[in-house]
Amino acid sequence: MxxxxxxxxxxxxxxxxxxxxxxxxxxxxxxxxxxxxxxxxxxxxxxxxxxxxxxxxxxxxxxxxxxxxxxxxxxxxxxxxxxxxxxxxxxxxxxxxxxxxxxxxxxxxxxxxxxxxxxxxxxxxxxxxxxxxDAGIHQRESFAIQLFSSLDFSDTVHTIATDGAVVTGATRVTVARRIGQEWIVQATTGVTETNDRSDAVRKIRELIARQESQQSPSAAEPNALVAPLHRSGDWSETDWAIVFEFAAPPTSAQRTTASVTTQFATTAVRNCSSYAERTILGQVSRRMRSIGRRRMLLAASASVLVVLSMLIPADFSIEVQGVLVPADRRFVFAPEDGIVSQLPVTDGMEVEIDAPLCMLENSELETQHERLVGDLAGAEARLAAIAAIRGDPLASPQQSGMLSAEEAELNQKADSLRKQLSIVNQRISALSLKAESAGRIYGLRLQQTLFRRPVQRGQFLFETADPEKGWQLELQASELDIRHILEAESAQDSLRCRFTLRTSPEKIRHATIRSISQSTEISPNGTLETTLIADADSDEFKEQRSGAGVLGSVYCGRRAIGYVWMRKVIEFIQRRTWL
Structure with a gap:
């Protein structure tokens, strides 16, 4: 060799x-x-x-x-x-x-x-x-120490989801719990609070349900490992499951590490369950032994109050908030890109119909207009010259034929230029904005923010509104509460609303809900809300500032007083436990 x-x-x-x-x-x-x-x-x-x-x-x-x-x-x-x-x-x-x-x-x-x-x-x-x-062994030891250091369910499942991904090399680890007939995600890697409506959560729940029904690894998800958190691996013996998701099909070493992590997680969840059961039963037993006759009487009185709270009716209203705006309002947008050359209006100014609002300058349109006018003038001059030449008796037939072809081409070109010029003239005319109706101008610091400043096509400039034609409320109802309002709408002839202005909370006013939006939107705070439009009964808002804050409540009938008082607690339990 x-x-x-x-x-x-x-x-x-x-x-x-x-x-x-x-x-x-x-x-x-x-x-x-x-x-x-x-x-x-x-x-x-x-x-x-x-x-x-x-x-x-x-x-x-x-x-x-x-x-x-x-x-x-x-x-x-x-x-x-x-x-x-x-x-x-x-x-x-x-x-x-x-x-x-x-x-x-x-x-x-x-x-x-x-x-x-x-x-x-x-x-x-x-x-x-x-x-x-050595690093893998150290990671597993640190994971086990952190995992078994707490008997709280929340801490334990978040440790499994966070540190379990580090130990196994998974892109995401999810722990889910079966509540009723559905699997609810309790913790997942990199997420503080899970959204049950997200596509990722729905996919994980479907993957667990499919794995549970098959009782064997699924070939449909080669990059995922799903297992019940129970020593026997029997889905019917536990209400907990763990999902490991990898960027590629897991290797043999990753499967082994995931299996060890599952065993650790099984023991940790079982410890938390045993501690919770022992703690709750111990507290109940000690409390029952320590209650004397007087406390028994107090407990009985509290039970009576609970029963009465379920029988006595009370007015039930849903809290809403929004703004007060004129009913007749129009938004002014920039029709083209340009610079605001004239701005004769100011905030709060009264305007009549067809009154000038602002003027835009667009150098590109002006240049295009001049070019089209010049091209059209040249084409028409050439047509006039051809007409003069064709009238010459000395012109040959061949020359007349060539002039006829050129004349037809020039006529077609002139027609096209006239159409283009008409469109450009319309666009230039649109640069001059006029009021579509009489009213008042609403806009913050118009001269400072718009005059001699560039704007883009479709950019909001300001709004015009007529406060003499009534006011309305634009209210926002939470997605969690809108069902009560919809039920009341179907049961009542009209929905009434009580509201106060943030600037004058001492006075209560009334309005009637006119319409409810058919869609749900995301608010600036990131919550889902539905818009309600209400006509204000009072005409005292003529001098009121558009966009004033409003706090209100929509009357939704009568319910048990206990439900009215404890509605949010009851619905929270329903969303987390019963549903």
Missing amino acids: NSPEEFVLAAERRLNSDPQTADLTTALLSEVMEEFDCGHVTLLQRHRSTEVLEHLGACAPVSELPDVSPGNVHWQSRKTKTISLAAAALTDDQQLLLHAEFEDRVPDEHLLSALVEILADIRRRCLLSQVMT
Whole structure:
């Protein structure tokens, strides 16, 4: 064998065929020893001291070895033997040394340097593998310590979701609990509070339900592992499940780590359940033993009050909030890109119909207009010249035919230019904005924000409204409360609303709900809300500022007084437990 590749191939064959060969390093040293009939071959690691890693053959002293720089070979002759010491860089401050004794055949220096470099690479891979193994063990130990440090369900499931992803290498770990007939996500990696309506949560719930019905791994999701949190792995024995999601199909090592993590999670959830049951039962038992006659009387009185609260009716209203605006309002938008050249209106100014509101300048439209006018004038002048030439009796028939073709082409071009000019004139005319109806201007700091400033097409400028034609309320109802308003709308002839202005909370006013939006929108706060439009009964808002804040309540009939008082608590329990 004359090349490093041949030695590596021979070492791999020896490793696969000889069960006594421990690793590739031993196999490669054995090939070197047999190929060159060495007295001994020793592999050493030098840092601050020299350590023997592998030794084959007769014993040889390894102390007081000379310093050899990486990539070089030190030779020493002793009678009939030749001793070599080859060095390779293992790390920044460590070397790997190959100490060998040759009798007859001595290898080439380049071959020996290449072999020691290969051995150094194998050694680096072994060290890296050991570091990775130690890191994984440390991660699992830290995960177990953190997991079993709390008996609170919330802390435990969030530890499983967060630290479990780190330990297993999963992109996301989810813990879900079966409540009724549905699986509810309790915690997931990287999310503080889960949204049950999100596509990701629905996908996870469907994946768990499908896995539970199959009772075996699903081939439809090759990148996910789903398991019940129970020692037996039986879905009917537990109400908890765990889902591991990976970027690619999990490897054997990831499956093993996920299985260990599932066992830890199973024990932690069972500990939390046992603690919760023991704590609740203990508290109830102690309280029952400590209640005397007087406390029993108080408990009975409280029970009577609870029953009465379920029987006595009371007015039921849903809180809403919004703004007070004129009923007849129009929004003014920029018809084209441009610069506001004229702005004769100010905030609060009264305007009549067709009164000028603002004027825009658009240099591109003006340039296009001038070009079209010039092109059209040129085409018409050429048509006039052709008409004059065709009237000349000396013109030849061939010349007349050419003029006729040019005239037809120019007529077609002139028609196209006139149409383009008409469109440009309409766009220029639209730059002058006029009031569509009489009213008042509403806009904040118009002169400072708009005059001599560029605007874009479709940009909101300001609004006009007529406060003399009535006012209306634009109210927002929470998605959690809109069902009560819809039920009241179907049961009543009209929905009444009580409201107060934020600027004058001492006075209660009344309005009638005119319409309810058919869609739900996301508010600036990120919550889902439905818009209600109400006509205000009072005409005292003529001087009121448009957009004044409103707090109100919509009357939704009568319900049990206990439900009216505790509605939010009851609905919270329904959403979290019963549904």
